[in-house]
Amino acid sequence: MGIVVQKFGGTSVGSPERIHHVADLIINEYKRGSKVVAVVSAMGHTTDELVHLANCVSEVKYKREMDMLLSTGEQVSIALLTMALKSKGMDAISLTGWQAGIETESFHGNARIENIRTDRMKSYLDEGKVLVVAGFQGMSAEGEITTLGRGGSDTTAVAIAAALEADVCDIYTDVQGVYTTDPRVVSTASKLDFVSYEEMLEFANLGAGVIHPRAVEFAKNYHVKVSVRSSMESVPGTVIGEEEVVENQSVVKGIAFEEDVTKVTVKGLPITVDGLSVVFSSLANKGVNVDIIIQHIVQEKMNISFSIKTEDLQDTLVTLEDEKHQLQFDSVQYEKDLCKVSIVGSGMVSNPGVAALMFNILAEEGILVKMVSTSEIKVSTVITQESMKKAVCAIHDGFRLEAKAKDSVETM
Amino acid sequence: MGIVVQKFGGTSVGSPERIHHVADLIINEYKRGSKVVAVVSAMGHTTDELVHLANCVSEVKYKREMDMLLSTGEQVSIALLTMALKSKGMDAISLTGWQAGIETESFHGNARIENIRTDRMKSYLDEGKVLVVAGFQGMSAEGEITTLGRGGSDTTAVAIAAALEADVCDIYTDVQGVYTTDPRVVSTASKLDFVSYEEMLEFANLGAGVIHPRAVEFAKNYHVKVSVRSSMESVPGTVIGEEEVVENQSVVKGIAFEEDVTKVTVKGLPITVDGLSVVFSSLANKGVNVDIIIQHIVQEKMNISFSIKTEDLQDTLVTLEDEKHQLQFDSVQYEKDLCKVSIVGSGMVSNPGVAALMFNILAEEGILVKMVSTSEIKVSTVITQESMKKAVCAIHDGFRLEAKAKDSVETM
Known part of the structure; x- marks a missing residue:
């Protein structure tokens, strides 16, 4: 038993x-x-x-x-x-x-x-x-x-x-499981039957919110089969488990997004070994969670851009000002009212061109990508808040997420 | 320390x-x-x-x-x-x-x-x-x-x-200590500096309510000095401890009373060895707390009277009815709207005439005593509810409780 x-x-x-x-x-x-x-x-x-x-x-x-x-x-x-x-x-x-x-x-x-x-x-x-x-x-x-x-x-x-x-x-x-994206944003979003631990970690961290990432991490480490399901309706939920190697597996499982993102750029840092370390240690000490980080070098100087939650902007600006004497940067700029939209899927690692397709879709919609970050199973983009819904719908359509989900319902 | x-x-x-x-x-x-x-x-x-x-x-x-x-x-x-x-x-x-x-x-x-x-x-x-x-x-x-x-x-x-x-x-x-009686009933009631464990047990059981009898019992068994005091006013409270042998000790420490008492009389029981046992075991099983018990024999038959809280009357009557076949009594009578008034004091045991003085005081006030119960340190009487305040005031005066308390305040 x-x-x-x-x-x-x-x-x-x-x-x-x-x-x-x-x-x-x-x-x-x-x-x-x-x-x-x-x-x-x-x-x-x-x-x-x-x-x-x-x-x-x-x-x-x-x-x-x-x-x-x-x-x-x-x-x-x-x-x-x-x-x-x-x-x-x-x-x-x-x-x-x-x-x-x-x-x-x-x-x-x-x-x-x-x-x-x-x-x-x-x-x-x-x-x-x-x-x-x-x-x-x-x-x-x-x-x-x-x-x-x-x-x-x-x-x-x-x-x-x-x-x-x-x-x-x-x-x-209070939801039926893990969805291809938030059904409140994309009406054709559909429930996934299965996601891998790694995919769920990306979904959870990116705000899908049905199960806490720490619990997913624990489940992954101890190979615990988890099922996310509705307490109100008696329907099968989404199983979270080990990725199985299946042919024809969908490359992108779903789309996660996060609102109220701000991009901060520190301009004109001298190129030193510990510059990055000082900036991000100071922010971590203040409890500021930094997400995407981009570093680029222009004319013997270094610019650093990073994304944060907008609620942390004030702490971030104060921290940078406090460290200005040590860091010797020229200026700090920031851009509010942004959001992060990410595609997640274990199949991505063996499928080149997934990121390119995402960028194409966004370009066709006239949406400018402000920042990009990639991992083996996700591609994240930072775009303006106002274009978020359009972007998520277009990507959902472009990767045929609603169609795939319907197929899996039929075969259930 | x-x-x-x-x-x-x-x-x-x-x-x-x-x-x-x-x-x-x-x-x-x-x-x-x-x-x-x-x-x-x-x-x-x-x-x-x-x-x-x-x-x-x-x-x-x-x-x-x-x-x-x-x-x-x-x-x-x-x-x-x-x-x-x-x-x-x-x-x-x-x-x-x-x-x-x-x-x-x-x-x-x-x-x-x-x-x-x-x-x-x-x-x-x-x-x-x-x-x-x-x-x-x-x-x-x-x-x-x-x-x-x-x-x-x-x-x-x-x-x-x-x-x-x-x-x-x-x-x-929320009171300053243990009083000679309830100050809401007798305006001249005064705080006691000291009561013995035994006296406090009688006060507590009789409804003074500042400390639970179980705790007093525990304190008595382990010789713990207890002080009952106000959390609102910074004045000495009442110490509860071992009775000390002191000359001129007051015979009566205070007056406790309890409202909503009912006297129940079971009439015409055959005289058997287990009659009392059956009646009171049945009541105990129903959770009815019986207080004073009086048994008397009239013409080859036995009458039993006992006092209960009025809230237990219904359970008591049902229990007696259930046992009627076994007990073979003639009838059950009850009298509601009674109360119990008790005098408490360790000195009583060595002072004959204390009970007599109490009865005299009640008689002078024209108050009929319905039941009496005595122990080494208390005398309890059951009287009508409506005469309670008059009785308590008269006894308080008669035993000079307010005067004694004033003396002890002066010597403090």
């Missing part, structure tokens, strides 16, 4: 009615013959409310005490979901992170899972119980309650699936 | 402002040179809100999951109070019940503390930290989160004081 790990986010357990719906999904899986471990987040806005309380008490965020505070959110969810299961006649038991044996680093606010002691979970599963485990939290070697940071519940679910050698880790969300 | 345990109830930590006030009280104690352990309850109405959520999810109360749910309430409080302390520059750390080493029975909803492993608390105290411990909760030997039931936070505080051999356990409340 196989083990299935099911993860339910805060929206899925946001009210007593939704908790009962989740209980039904768990019972359905149990009745199909699986041993079930459900991993849940805090209810709806609970975390926000707890953070608000903390803000009222102290301006400073004390990380250990924030973990102590926030970890109560999932503890409430597991208790309520277990009550719902038991009220429906299911033998179930709730477990906090420390009770489930989730051992983490001794680091508060953003700890990584180091080990999972599975003995307690296994003995309950052997008794035929459904387990309801608090996501997002664990315990350090010193007996401290820790939290895993953003996407923590996804990571808990995948890590438990790895430790228990589960058949699959089902991530329940 | 002595250890002081301070307990703050739900009202005291009911808002961010109150939490900061509690933090100030803790810091004041620390500055006086004490090592401080603060024990806190869940904020204000948190427990009620969690119970409401549980009710929405399941009609049945699953005790293990209720403990999982309710124990989050104190966890929120300890995190917030610790943040407040740290924001004021105090080195503090929060501890859940299991982190503080509170080991309980393997029983949910109403577990008793079996042991406290003090090593973790002691090592933090040695580092100069203020400890903020979650009241009301502990962990069983199986690693389950348990709760201690009503008055649990008082019990946690006293148990920690016993385990750490603290100088005193301060119970902070």
Whole structure:
């Protein structure tokens, strides 16, 4: 009898009615013959409310005490979901992170899972119980309650699936799976049946948002089969797994995009060994995430362009100004109201001309590419915000993503 | 350097402002040179809100999951109070019940503390930290989160004081201490400087309500000095401790009373060995708390009268009806709208005539005594509800309780 790990986010357990719906999904899986471990987040806005309380008490965020505070959110969810299961006649038991044996680093606010002691979970599963485990939290070697940071519940679910050698880790969300692109932008966007871990990492990092990249990374490292599916509609979702070598595989799987991008250019840097290092270390220390970086040399001087989230622009400008004396650059320019559009697909690596086709499509639409970045499985372009929708639709059409998806639905 | 345990109830930590006030009280104690352990309850109405959520999810109360749910309430409080302390520059750390080493029975909803492993608390105290411990909760030997039931936070505080051999356990409340009687009923009621454990047990059980009887019992067994005091006004409270042999000690310490009492009389029972046993076992199984019991024999038949809380009347009548066939009694009568008024004092045991004086006072007021019960340190009477205030005032005057209290204030 196989083990299935099911993860339910805060929206899925946001009210007593939704908790009962989740209980039904768990019972359905149990009745199909699986041993079930459900991993849940805090209810709806609970975390926000707890953070608000903390803000009222102290301006400073004390990380250990924030973990102590926030970890109560999932503890409430597991208790309520277990009550719902038991009220429906299911033998179930709730477990906090420390009770489930989730051992983490001794680091508060953003700890990584180091080990999972599975003995307690296994003995309950052997008794035929459904387990309801608090996501997002664990315990350090010193007996401290820790939290895993953003996407923590996804990571808990995948890590438990790895430790228990589960058949699959089902991530329940409010969408049906991973799409070729955002259906709100491209009406013909269609659900993918399968994406590889690497493709999903690109989708996740680029803002597809159905599963946290840390969890995908974990799944990749431990070969956990993940399925992203809807908690509202009973339809197959998108499986995330090892890339299989298949002929006629589609080259481009989908299109990811990200709004509110700003391109910053530092002009006229002297050419030194540590110039790049100083610039990007300073920005990293300020918490600014730099995405695409381009360096070019003009007349014995160096220009550096990079893209950031527009919300980080102020920090970026201040940081550069602080370092101006050391860096000795001429000027800083920036361009706001940009966006990033990327095509993703494992097949790209063996298919030359994919990037060229993308540039052709954009050129035909009269869209100027401001920056380009490529990896083995993606091509990213920075363009103006206002041309984003046109670009995404044109690329979606150009790579025939809607047609491919329809084929796969027919053969399902 | 002595250890002081301070307990703050739900009202005291009911808002961010109150939490900061509690933090100030803790810091004041620390500055006086004490090592401080603060024990806190869940904020204000948190427990009620969690119970409401549980009710929405399941009609049945699953005790293990209720403990999982309710124990989050104190966890929120300890995190917030610790943040407040740290924001004021105090080195503090929060501890859940299991982190503080509170080991309980393997029983949910109403577990008793079996042991406290003090090593973790002691090592933090040695580092100069203020400890903020979650009241009301502990962990069983199986690693389950348990709760201690009503008055649990008082019990946690006293148990920690016993385990750490603290100088005193301060119970902070919204009154200044233990009074000769309820000041809302008798305007001349005054605060007592000292009551013995035994006296306090009678006061607590009879409804004085400032500290839970279980905690007093614990303090008595482990010789913990307890002080009940106001969290709002900085005045000495009431010390609860070992009775000291003092001449001229006041015979009666105070007057406790309880409203909504009903007297039930079962008439015409055959005289059998197990009649009493059957009646009161059945009632106990229904959760009916019987207080005063009087048995008398009339013409080869037995009558039993007992007092209960009026809210238990329906259960009592149904239970008796169910047992009628076995018990073979003639009829059941009851009298509602009664109350119980008791005088309490350790000196009573060596002072004959105390009960007589009480009856005289009631007789002079024209108040009929319906039931009487006595112990070494108290005399309880059941009278009509409408005469309660008159009775309490008259007894308070008759035993000169207001005068005695004024003397003790002068000598303070």
